[in-house]
Amino acid sequence: MVSVSSTEQLLSLLDGRRLSPAQRRIGQFLIEHLAEVVFMSSVDLAERVGVSQPSVTRFATALGFSGYPALRDALKGIVLGSVGESPEEVRRNEFQAAIAAEQANLEALQRLVATPDRLVETGRLLAGSVPLVVLGLRLSAAAAHYFAYSAQRIHPDVRLVATGGSAADDVLLQARQAGARWMVAFLMPRYAEEALTAIEHARDLGFKVALITDNPLVPFAGSADVLLPAGVGSRLVFDSHAAPIVLASLLIQAIADAAPERTQARLEAHESLSETRGYYRS
Structure with missing residues (x-):
């Protein structure tokens, strides 16, 4: 043995x-x-x-x-x-185990999109929601910021909710009054109560919710019209979100593919502005 x-x-x-x-x-x-x-x-x-x-x-x-x-x-x-x-072996095994867990999460995500129809259809629906609301609070805020920043390059009106409470209520109401139909919500462990409250408020206002979370069996799954699971790495002091970030990128691609002419026009306009203003170094 x-x-x-x-x-x-x-x-x-x-x-x-x-x-x-x-x-x-x-x-x-x-x-x-x-x-x-x-x-x-x-x-x-x-x-x-x-x-x-x-x-x-x-x-x-x-x-x-x-x-x-x-x-x-x-x-x-x-x-x-x-x-x-040895102490060195302990540290190496700890880090290697964390990476191996992330690899398993990415493999699960790969299986999820092996049949891409659901992701493609979700991208089409989100592309058609103007404005498009993005929610992410506490540790989930980083993934939401990444998604919203990218989506703003290809979508005409993206509104980020990164603060809970009455501030979130204001953004949701204003977006709904402006014609928003969908909200993309990032909700990773530990699940913030204020984020769940914002999702319920969004549904009360008539929003559809595309939920990105770590497990399809979360108790609040019924609050989502579309649920896209991406596992988090839990081997370290704080969860790592490699798979959720990759899923966010895939969803951005699906939104871009759903409106190719709009996407191309907006990307070209942004590139022109970047060159004129010198945003980036060569």
Whole structure:
């Protein structure tokens, strides 16, 4: 029987769990200091990581254990049954595992678009919505900004909602009054309540919603008219969004393809402006 490294076993234990950044810091400490952790109390571990003791308990229960003592017992078993690793190997395996998880997400996305009809049709619908609203709050804001910035080059009226609450309500109402029919919403873990509220408000106003999220089985899937899943990498302290960004690029391409003459005219106008104003260096 081939022994499995402690890092691989810990990564397997952590993989796919919906952990907060603080909880991931605990997981990271476990990976780097496992031999020490098996002799620590929850108070000791909390002090070393720089979190509260209840955070350690919540971390253990998030992994499916009854509490920290049960987790520590499992960690002892990992230490006894694993091969040794140098600190350099631990760090390399951690980074390699994160990249491998992203590769798996991209492969899943590739399977999703193997039959491109849904993406093509979604692009056609979004191209016809003027204005087009884009929503992304908190950690999802980066993907929404990328999508909106790109879409503005090929679409005549793109309105980004990057702030929740009444500010989001104002943008949604004004866009709807101006003729908007669709909203593209990026909603990645951890799912912001204010983003869900904005989506529900959009639906109340009569918007159709194209939702880009990490899992087709999310509890709010029923709020979407079109749901396009793209997995997130959860191996690091913060989620990485490689697959959602690629999906955003594919959707931009579908919008461009749906209105080729408009796309070409707008791109040429932007290139002319860029050259005249010297936006970019050669």
